[in-house]
Amino acid sequence: MEAVKRKTASVISKIVGLLLAAVFISPVIILLLNVCKPLGEILSNPFSLPTSFYLDNIVYVIENMNYPRMLGNTIFCAVLVVVISVIISAMCGYKLSRTNDKKSKILLSVLMAAMMLPFQSIMLPISRVANTLHLNDSLLGYIVIVIPYYVPFAVFLYHAL
Structure with a gap:
């Protein structure tokens, strides 16, 4: 059976x-x-x-449609975002996994809370900040906006390992 x-x-x-x-x-x-x-x-x-x-x-x-340039921009942004995110996340995750004090627990909790926020809820404030800093329509603006969105999850993975 x-x-x-x-x-x-x-x-x-x-x-x-x-x-x-x-x-x-x-x-x-x-x-x-x-x-x-x-x-x-x-x-x-x-x-x-x-x-x-x-x-x-x-x-x-x-x-x-200038496809080769779009492909180059995509590869450039992807590589840069991954490299910067890995460097930042590895350092932060290592520190959080090695220390067991109150500050580390609070920081890890804040990062976990940031992971739980849906992107739609922070999309408008992010676009307003990017507009204020004149980062619209630029690769730098995209990179600066995307990195903080991926870092909390990567820190969580590094902390868990």
């Missing part, structure tokens, strides 16, 4: 996993189907296979 329950649970979990995978992969499949179709064909039936191979959409993205 126990083996039947385990097998049923295993089958159900695999089915749920496959359904979730289909939900998350379907936008990528639709994108790949539509990248090689002209606009009229996309609008008439976005889920159909392309009738002809059409590369003008890709050429348009590369030429008119």
